Amino acid sequence: MVLQTNLQLIRNLEKLGLTENEAKTYIGLVSLREATAREIHELTNVPRAKIYEILKVLAKKRLSGSETGISNVFPSS
Template sequence: MQTELTGKLQKLGFTENEAKIYIGLLRQGEATAREIHEFTHVPRTKIYSTLNRMSKKKYIEVIEGTPAYFRSIDPEQLLERLRDEFLFSLNETLEELNSAGYGMKNKCC
């Protein structure tokens, strides 16, 4: 089931490591980078860069401290954020396509 869920998150734009971390944090609640590595098997060399990227995208929250703890945002919040990002991207693309093809309507036969 986790592999299937990882695949679904990848279809939504997550990398494999992001998907593993998000799912792992949902199950664990809060965890340090070391703990995340241990239960997700994401390579240690990738943990911090992936957590940083996910934090910038606001898919996870960082609880500052020594060590820092991480937790995933609520799945409903995540899906709402992904939907908003997707719709924004669609609208931007539509505007650019319309601008690029502006003169095309008048260039017929």
């Protein structure tokens, strides 16, 4: 049931203009509330190398916050 719910949520987010990987990353980030790129990758299976770029896109769309500095922790908005 959880998988079906997430698949439906991914499809709904795609209808709003997100790519599949953006939707998965967004769901993962919201689920974790605050996470590193590694934690998001482990939860979503989105390639870790793409997480950073996707987080930038989500921040531009105002769907995530961003922390700068030493820490690489990304808060959900």
